[in-house]
Structure formats: structure tokens, C-alpha cells
Amino acid sequence: MTTLYWLRNDLRLSDNPALSYAAEQGTVLPVYILDKRISRQMGAASLRWLHDSLESINKDLQGKLLILAGDPQTLIPDVVHQYDIENVVWNRLYEPETVARDSDIKKQLLEQGVQVRSFNANHLWQPTEIAKKDGTPYKVFTPYYRKGCLVAGQPRFPLAKPEVLKLLQADGGLSVSELNLLPAVNWDEKMMSYWHPGEAGAKELLADFLAGPLFNYKNERNLPAVRATSRLSPHLHFGELSPNQVWYAIVDKCNIEGVALDSPDVDCYLSELGWREFSAYLLFHFPQMVTQNFNEKFDKFPWRAAPQHLQAWQKGQTGFPIVDAGMRELWATGYMHNRVRMIVGSFLVKNLLLDWRQGEAWFWDCLMDADLASNVASWQWVAGSGADAAPYFRIFNPVTQGEKFDPDGDYVKTWCPELGKVPPKLVHKIWEADANLLSACGVKLGQNYPNPIVDLKASRQRALDAFADMKEAQ
Ligand SMILES: Cc1cc2nc3c(=O)[nH]c(=O)nc-3n(C[C@H](O)[C@H](O)[C@H](O)COP(=O)(O)OP(=O)(O)OC[C@H]3O[C@@H](n4cnc5c(N)ncnc54)[C@H](O)[C@@H]3O)c2cc1C
Structure with missing residues (x-):
């Protein structure tokens, strides 16, 4: 048969x-x-x-x-x-x-x-398996993961490759090249040097992660200049590796090393896999969230139309180094570090007051790991309109975020090389440098690096006012 x-x-x-x-x-x-x-x-x-x-x-x-x-x-x-x-x-x-x-x-x-x-x-727990006691879907991550998933039972144990595979050679069909997936303009050569798509590449990356970063994950995962996360997201999205394989590889590694599964680093990493599950779960139960605010109150939010600001954000030309570095990393590699995704997202939605759907669309086009559930849920989380979202009034300050998570400016300098000579204490707020220092560092604001496109304090207040107006309008 x-x-x-x-x-x-x-x-x-x-x-x-x-x-x-x-x-x-x-x-x-x-x-x-x-x-x-x-x-x-x-x-x-x-x-x-x-x-x-x-x-x-x-x-x-x-x-x-x-x-x-x-x-x-x-x-x-x-x-x-x-x-x-x-x-x-x-x-x-x-x-x-x-x-x-x-x-x-x-x-x-x-x-x-x-x-x-x-x-x-492709999931540790199917969206249909997990529900609150009253049968309705969870909307908050921690009870979903801790009381729903972890209590529901162990994830399925991974299967080995079939020992015997008898394949039928069909007639016709297309070659991979005939699908025309490659870009007409050759923008991808450098980008692909960062990746090794396919099952073998996924397994190599998992082995690298287990060999080192896993046991420092909790502290270092927020540092974009450090290779501290697994970068498995595109492999997981395309199913070149299952989350079950990742889960049980970690269980094995912990057994070998004598580390408990609930130790902070391991628990933190497994819970990130949990966020992937939660995103798929939310989208399955609330399909309208692809295009509509999960929290309907945001339907009245006064998003601005500002195509020049959107373009400056997309091209990494906002004048805020950590934002520009993130957007340029995305453009160059098809990836952006998670902490920086949150910073650039908050900047777009709150400081620029642009609709989260515009950010979601740009990420969708540029990310190697573009995943409908994770992208939409994360953008709504950043915007404050999502399930279990960051409160709208929590507005990331790109300067303090940069100083905290990229203290030496190494990440910024990798993606904004024109700031390479700026001392760490000013690299996240280059506009505060005096003329002599700028000149000594070869930075010409408005020429080889942009002036900030908004005032941080004023744009923050504008966002808070818009949020207050939206609440009043209910
Ligand atoms: C605005 C925004 C948009 C995002 N869009 C996507 C997207 O389109 N596709 C995508 O896979 N992730 C998305 N994420 C989540 C997260 O940024 C990436 O999964 C993570 O950066 C991938 O890097 P990694 O594999 O090294 O992650 P690790 O830190 O090594 O985490 C392991 C795995 O857990 C999953 N994971 C980690 N964090 C999250 C999260 N917050 N939500 C869902 N899953 C998570 C991923 O599958 C990841 O590969 C987005 C986050 C934000 C803030």
C-alpha cells in the first residue's frame, strides 16, 4: 500500500x-x-x-x-x-x-x-489539550504553562528516524528551483552565511547550545552582544527539529551533568519553549488576533500615520543606536535578538505611535523565523493590546535598555560601525556628546549618523496621553 x-x-x-x-x-x-x-x-x-x-x-x-x-x-x-x-x-x-x-x-x-x-x-502540548477548570482557554501565560501544560503530562517522547523508508518516485513535479523561492536580486548571500537550514543544521545548533549557553541562559539571554540563546527559532518554525527533541535533549543533558530541570537556567529556557506553545495556543483559540486587537479597547487607539518615521525605523535610521542596531541586524541576518525585538517594538508602537500591525508586517517579511502565532502574539504583547501583555504605560527607554543590556556598546558597534569609536558611556545617547568628542570619533550627526527622529521624553508623554484618552473613551 x-x-x-x-x-x-x-x-x-x-x-x-x-x-x-x-x-x-x-x-x-x-x-x-x-x-x-x-x-x-x-x-x-x-x-x-x-x-x-x-x-x-x-x-x-x-x-x-x-x-x-x-x-x-x-x-x-x-x-x-x-x-x-x-x-x-x-x-x-x-x-x-x-x-x-x-x-x-x-x-x-x-x-x-x-x-x-x-x-x-510540532508542539509539546496541543492547543486542544489545555484548558482552565471551567473549560475556557487560558489568557495568561504563567497559569497556562505551570498549571495547564506542566500538569497535563510529559511531552511526547521523540521518535527515531524510520529504519526502513521505501519511497515512491512520482512522475512530474517541480524542482525546488522551479518554485522560484530565491530572490531576483541577490541580497541573500551574506545573510545565508549565518545559517544552515535543514535538519542537520538544526541538530548542530542544538548541540552547540547544549555544550555551553544553556547553563548561563537566565542571566545572559538578555545580552544581545553575547551568543547566549539557541537561535533555533527558524528551525523550529519550519519543523526541521521538534520542540520535543529540544526538550528531551535538555533532559538528557541535565541528567548527564546532574543539573535539576527546575534549576533557573533550564527552567527559564524550557519556559521560552512554553511561550512558543502559548502563542500557538492563543492563535488557535482566538483566530481574530491575526489582524484585530486581542484587547478590543485598543480599537479606539489613535495610531499615527507617519510613513517617514516608519521608513526610518525599518532602515535603522532613527538616531537611537540600540533601535538602529536591531533593525540593521534584522536586515542583514534575517534575525534579531529577543531583547532588541522588544526594544524596537516598544519604540515603534509607543515613541512613534505607529500601529503594531505595521511592525508585524515588516518582521513578517524580514524574519527567517517569521511565525504567524509568535509574531502576532509578541507584537500584541509589546503593544499592550495582547493577552497577558506588557502594560501600555511600561515604555522601554532605548537609552537605559541599551546601557543595561549592551553596557560596552558592542552590539551597537557591530551593526552601527559609524559609532565604533564612541566611548561606552555615550554610545547609547550619542546626541549628548559634545562637538569635540563627536569629531574625535568621526561621527557627524545628521550626516553619517542620524539625529534622533523624536524627543524621547515628549514622545513618551504623547503615548501616555493617547493611552489615557483611549481609556476615557471607553
Ligand atoms: C516583536 C516580536 C516579534 C517576534 N516574532 C517572532 C516570530 O515571528 N517567530 C518566532 O519564532 N519568535 C518571535 N519572537 C519571539 C522571540 O524573539 C524569538 O523566538 C527568539 O528571539 C528566537 O531566538 P532563539 O531561537 O535564540 O531563542 P531562545 O532564547 O533560544 O528560545 C528558544 C525557543 O523558544 C521560542 N521562544 C523564545 N522566546 C519566545 C517568545 N517570546 N515567544 C514565542 N516563542 C519564543 C523560540 O521558538 C525559540 O527558538 C518575537 C518577539 C518579539 C518581541
């Missing part, structure tokens, strides 16, 4: 429940479809990543991945018909549009007498 295994964001052979099940049944026809109908198409950076990731998995599948582009709702039944398939399997996705699409396809296939099985492969 041939089983059609439909790959989506599960581009790996090990710990792949759908693939393992298919392999046990007999011959497997692996199919990937670039879905042209889904409304949120991937951004440029994600497409670039996908190209290499598909090359990698196709190689692991002995070049037998059937690659298609179009509408899965017509293409899956077509392939089923063409190859007389009796069995279709996939690993579940939890984004609202994919849930609706997959249940339509399942219904259609069942009506045709085809068996369909789906599996949980």
Missing part, C-alpha cells in the same frame, strides 16, 4: 510521527505543496529559508519529494487519484486558515473513501 505523506512545516525525518506511521504501512509518497491560496503568503526571508530547507529534505528523501505549487485542496485529491492512494497522512498545523483548509481536505478525502490520519509533531 502507498501512503501519501503531505509535508508542511515538518521538514525532518526524525521525530516525525506522520512519516513514521507512513513508513510502517509500506511505500511512502512524500509530497510538498507551495500553497498559493493561503492568504498570508510567506515573506521574503522565509521563502529564502524554505528554498534551502526543501533542498535539504529532498536530498534526505533520496530526491523523491514530489514538489508542487498551487491549491492543496485540488492537488492532494489529484495525486491521490493518479497514484491510487488509499491512505493520506500529515502532521497538524494550528493556524486558523490551515486548520480550516486541512479539515476541508480531510472531509473531501474521506468522502472518496481515502483514509486520513493526522498527528501532533
Whole structure:
């Protein structure tokens, strides 16, 4: 019997429940479809990543991945018909549009007498498994994670790669290159030197993280100049590694080192995986949050239209070094450190008073790890409009954040080399330097580095006033 295994964001052979099940049944026809109908198409950076990731998995599948582009709702039944398939399997996705699409396809296939099985492969706890005592979904992270997830039971133990994989070589299909995922203009060469998409690259990165940064994670994860986090996010998004593999690799490492799982560094890292779960959970239960404020009070918030400020933010030309460094890191590498994501987000939404959806859209296009649930939930968290969000009145000051988390200015100087000679005590507030110092450091404000585009104090007050007006209008 041939089983059609439909790959989506599960581009790996090990710990792949759908693939393992298919392999046990007999011959497997692996199919990937670039879905042209889904409304949120991937951004440029994600497409670039996908190209290499598909090359990698196709190689692991002995070049037998059937690659298609179009509408899965017509293409899956077509392939089923063409190859007389009796069995279709996939690993579940939890984004609202994919849930609706997959249940339509399942219904259609069942009506045709085809068996369909789906599996949980990419989450530690499925969004459907966790609920409050009254049956409603959690809206606050800590009880969701500590009272919901951790009490619900241990995550699924990872599966090994199927020992025997008998693959069907289908006719036709496209090559990875024919999907046209690569950019027309060659902006990606340097960017890709930071990454190694695919299952092998993901495993290498995990091993590096376990070998060092894990046991300093709690203190160092906020320092953008230090390589202290795992950088697994794009690999987890594309499913080149499962969170279960990460979870149990950490359990193993802790057993070997005699470190308790609830020690501060380990607990902190595992809870970050929990935030990934929580984001998917929120989006599953509150699908409107992709475009609408989770907290409806923000529907009355007076966002400004200021295209020049938006552009200055996007290009890393705001005159606030930690903000500019973050936006330039994103542009150059397709990644930004989490602490800096929060700083640039707060600056956009609060100091510039621009709608969080504009920031979300830019991140969506530029991030290698762009993930609908994590991106939308995090942007709403930063904006104050989300579930369990940072209160709106907590406005990150980019100067004090810079001084605290990048005390020597190493991160700023990496991405804003024009500030390379500025002493640490002024590197986060360059506008306070006197003319002699600026000249000695080769900085010409307004020429080779911008003047600040807003006054920090006044823009902070403007945000607080707008928030107070919004509350009054309720
Ligand atoms: C405005 C904003 C937008 C964001 N957009 C995305 C996005 O599109 N995709 C994305 O994966 N993450 C997003 N994040 C969350 C977080 O910044 C990244 O997951 C993290 O920086 C990835 O780096 P890492 O793999 O080294 O993380 P680590 O610190 O090594 O964490 C391990 C893993 O936990 C998960 N994780 C960590 N923090 C979070 C978080 N706050 N929310 C959800 N998952 C988390 C990620 O999968 C990450 O790989 C966003 C955060 C902010 C503030």
C-alpha cells in the first residue's frame, strides 16, 4: 500500500510521527505543496529559508519529494487519484486558515473513501489539550504553562528516524528551483552565511547550545552582544527539529551533568519553549488576533500615520543606536535578538505611535523565523493590546535598555560601525556628546549618523496621553 505523506512545516525525518506511521504501512509518497491560496503568503526571508530547507529534505528523501505549487485542496485529491492512494497522512498545523483548509481536505478525502490520519509533531502540548477548570482557554501565560501544560503530562517522547523508508518516485513535479523561492536580486548571500537550514543544521545548533549557553541562559539571554540563546527559532518554525527533541535533549543533558530541570537556567529556557506553545495556543483559540486587537479597547487607539518615521525605523535610521542596531541586524541576518525585538517594538508602537500591525508586517517579511502565532502574539504583547501583555504605560527607554543590556556598546558597534569609536558611556545617547568628542570619533550627526527622529521624553508623554484618552473613551 502507498501512503501519501503531505509535508508542511515538518521538514525532518526524525521525530516525525506522520512519516513514521507512513513508513510502517509500506511505500511512502512524500509530497510538498507551495500553497498559493493561503492568504498570508510567506515573506521574503522565509521563502529564502524554505528554498534551502526543501533542498535539504529532498536530498534526505533520496530526491523523491514530489514538489508542487498551487491549491492543496485540488492537488492532494489529484495525486491521490493518479497514484491510487488509499491512505493520506500529515502532521497538524494550528493556524486558523490551515486548520480550516486541512479539515476541508480531510472531509473531501474521506468522502472518496481515502483514509486520513493526522498527528501532533510540532508542539509539546496541543492547543486542544489545555484548558482552565471551567473549560475556557487560558489568557495568561504563567497559569497556562505551570498549571495547564506542566500538569497535563510529559511531552511526547521523540521518535527515531524510520529504519526502513521505501519511497515512491512520482512522475512530474517541480524542482525546488522551479518554485522560484530565491530572490531576483541577490541580497541573500551574506545573510545565508549565518545559517544552515535543514535538519542537520538544526541538530548542530542544538548541540552547540547544549555544550555551553544553556547553563548561563537566565542571566545572559538578555545580552544581545553575547551568543547566549539557541537561535533555533527558524528551525523550529519550519519543523526541521521538534520542540520535543529540544526538550528531551535538555533532559538528557541535565541528567548527564546532574543539573535539576527546575534549576533557573533550564527552567527559564524550557519556559521560552512554553511561550512558543502559548502563542500557538492563543492563535488557535482566538483566530481574530491575526489582524484585530486581542484587547478590543485598543480599537479606539489613535495610531499615527507617519510613513517617514516608519521608513526610518525599518532602515535603522532613527538616531537611537540600540533601535538602529536591531533593525540593521534584522536586515542583514534575517534575525534579531529577543531583547532588541522588544526594544524596537516598544519604540515603534509607543515613541512613534505607529500601529503594531505595521511592525508585524515588516518582521513578517524580514524574519527567517517569521511565525504567524509568535509574531502576532509578541507584537500584541509589546503593544499592550495582547493577552497577558506588557502594560501600555511600561515604555522601554532605548537609552537605559541599551546601557543595561549592551553596557560596552558592542552590539551597537557591530551593526552601527559609524559609532565604533564612541566611548561606552555615550554610545547609547550619542546626541549628548559634545562637538569635540563627536569629531574625535568621526561621527557627524545628521550626516553619517542620524539625529534622533523624536524627543524621547515628549514622545513618551504623547503615548501616555493617547493611552489615557483611549481609556476615557471607553
Ligand atoms: C516583536 C516580536 C516579534 C517576534 N516574532 C517572532 C516570530 O515571528 N517567530 C518566532 O519564532 N519568535 C518571535 N519572537 C519571539 C522571540 O524573539 C524569538 O523566538 C527568539 O528571539 C528566537 O531566538 P532563539 O531561537 O535564540 O531563542 P531562545 O532564547 O533560544 O528560545 C528558544 C525557543 O523558544 C521560542 N521562544 C523564545 N522566546 C519566545 C517568545 N517570546 N515567544 C514565542 N516563542 C519564543 C523560540 O521558538 C525559540 O527558538 C518575537 C518577539 C518579539 C518581541
